Amino acid sequence: LQFPSKLIEHAVSEISRLPGIGKKTALRLALHLLKQEEKTTVSLADALIELRTKTVFCKQCNNISDTEICQICTSFNRDQSLICVVEDTRDVLALENTGQYNGKYFVLGGIISPINGIGPNEIKVEAFIRKFPNHEIKEVILALSPTMDGDTTAFYLSKKLKQFNLKITTIARGIPIGGELEYADEITLGRSIQQRIKYGED
Amino acid sequence: LQFPSKLIEHAVSEISRLPGIGKKTALRLALHLLKQEEKTTVSLADALIELRTKTVFCKQCNNISDTEICQICTSFNRDQSLICVVEDTRDVLALENTGQYNGKYFVLGGIISPINGIGPNEIKVEAFIRKFPNHEIKEVILALSPTMDGDTTAFYLSKKLKQFNLKITTIARGIPIGGELEYADEITLGRSIQQRIKYGED
Numbered sequence: 537l538q539f540p541s542k543l544i545e546h547a548v549s550e551i552s553r554l555p556g557i558g559k560k561t562a563l564r565l566a567l568h569l570l571k572q573e574e575k576t577t578v579s580l581a582d583a584l585i586e587l588r589t590k591t592v593f594c595k596q597c598n599n600i601s602d603t604e605i606c607q608i609c610t611s612f613n614r615d616q617s618l619i620c621v622v623e624d625t626r627d628v629l630a631l632e633n634t635g636q637y638n639g640k641y642f643v644l645g646g647i648i649s650p651i652n653g654i655g656p657n658e659i660k661v662e663a664f665i666r667k668f669p670n671h672e673i674k675e676v677i678l679a680l681s682p683t684m685d686g687d688t689t690a691f692y693l694s695k696k697l698k699q700f701n702l703k704i705t706t707i708a709r710g711i712p713i714g715g716e717l718e719y720a721d722e723i724t725l726g727r728s729i730q731q732r733i734k735y736g737e738d
Numbered sequence: 739l740q741f742p743s744k745l746i747e748h749a750v751s752e753i754s755r756l757p758g759i760g761k762k763t764a765l766r767l768a769l770h771l772l773k774q775e776e777k778t779t780v781s782l783a784d785a786l787i788e789l790r791t792k793t794v795f796c797k798q799c800n801n802i803s804d805t806e807i808c809q810i811c812t813s814f815n816r817d818q819s820l821i822c823v824v825e826d827t828r829d830v831l832a833l834e835n836t837g838q839y840n841g842k843y844f845v846l847g848g849i850i851s852p853i854n855g856i857g858p859n860e861i862k863v864e865a866f867i868r869k870f871p872n873h874e875i876k877e878v879i880l881a882l883s884p885t886m887d888g889d890t891t892a893f894y895l896s897k898k899l900k901q902f903n904l905k906i907t908t909i910a911r912g913i914p915i916g917g918e919l920e921y922a923d924e925i926t927l928g929r930s931i932q933q934r935i936k937y938g939e940d
Contacts, residue, residue, distance in 0.1 A: 538831065538834050538835065539831070540801050540802050540803060540808055540809065540810070540827060540830060540831070541793050541802050541803055541804045541808075542804055543785075543788055543789045543792055543793050543804055544789060544793060544802055544827075546785050546788070546789070547785040547786060547788070547789035549785075550781060550782045550785040550786075551782065551785075551786075553778070553782070554767050554770060554771075554782075555766070555767070555770050556763070556766075557767075561758070563828060563831070564757070564758075564828070565756050565757070565759075566786075566789060567802075567826065567827055567828065568756060568757050569756075569786060569789065569790055570789065570790065570793065570802060571847075574790055574791060576755070577786050577787060577789070577790035577791075578787065578790070579752060580752045580753065580755070580756075580783075580786065581782075581783035581784075581786045581787050582783075583745075583748050583749040583751075583752040583753075584749060584752075584753075584768075584771060584779050584782065584783045585779060585780065585783050586745055586748070586749070587745045587746060587748070587749040587768060587771065587772065587779075588771055588772065588776055588779035588780075589776060589779075590745055591743050591745050591746060591772065599742050600742050600743050600746055600769075600772065601742060601743055602743045602744055602745055606742055606743075607742065608742070624769065625742060625746075625769060626765060626766070626769065628742060629740065629741065629742070629765070632740050633740065718762075
């Protein structure tokens with residue numbers, strides 16, 4: 537593509553660095569912004585900068601947060617004996633939306649994926665294991681996507697957790713094998729966390 | 739969706755105002771930016787702001803430009819007797835990429851679409867018509883999409899241009915190169931057999 541303007545060429549190249557957005561989509565988005573009022577672009581750009589510079593990772597659960605300790609971790613209404621391990625923030629959102637879970641979370645920030653060169657050190661496994669022994673926590677729910685990488689991560693975590701006196705469970709099947717957790721419908725996902733089963737028995 | 743952070747909620751809401759991007763995609767993009775270095779977000783935001791605040795519309799052809807008069811309009815190598823009318827910048831890019839056109843352009847910035855409440859005053863029809871009589875221009879090519887709105891716009895423009903001594907043409911409609919005849923729609927196929935051209939002249 538030969539752009540009529542260096543500025544649009546540069547904007548397209550920046551936008552198309554986002555995952556799943558090619559040059560043509562990026563151009564469509566750039567042209568859309570040009571048609572809108574200036575403040576539309578300014579508030580989009582501001583929101584991105586604020587997001588990137590002001591959010592932190594919760595010191596307790598590693599979820600994205602505006603404060604050092606997130607709302608879920610500071611809440612007294614959550615069951616302190618339950619901790620649910622997920623891959624990322626989207627999974628927390630998905631589980632929260634089911635309204636079926638009232639424990640705490642731990643966000644790994646990724647899953648172990650040997651094929652992509654992601655080992656336990658690339659994600660927050662150590663930070664998670666360091667939470668134990670914590671006599672408040674009675675049960676760890678492994679809510680990872682039922683993919684090969686998810687299973688690998690679950691297996692790794694279950695081995696690491698064996699030394700502590702914990703009930704280790706995993707969300708029930710019902711989520712299709714090979715499916716991504718975040719795209720599951722609320723009913724299936726809600727059921728699968730209610731009917732969680734002991735890890736190793738699925 | 740109940741977001742763990744007001745900042746992420748705000749960013750998602752801003753991103754999902756872009757066309758074709760829903761809340762889930764917006765969240766995926768926001769989380770992607772959070773995983774990248776801060777400068778990635780900063781340079782994306784800067785590129786958007788620069789694009790929106792520094793590009794202008796070429797005074798002659800209404801195409802997006804970094805300068806008051808765009809590169810195509812200032813070029814002495816382009817055929818000054820030909821002017822091609824298109825809906826938007828993407829069409830200019832598409833035609834430039836063919837390498838088959840060496841005239842000038844005029845970008846309407848939209849097409850007449852009664853169903854969407856877009857009349858001739860919402861697009862740059864008047865600015866275009868005001869160019870005439872221009873004794874350099876001998877031919878106007880109406881390169882609008884072969885849709886109902888495109889045809890309406892072409893008809894409207896052709897009527898307005900009738901008063902001037904111009905050749906008015908339109909891009910050929912027919913079976914796309916590489917397209918299978920049997921899958922072509924009836925209207926296209928019908929037109930392409932009515933408006934058949936001498937073999938060897940394509």
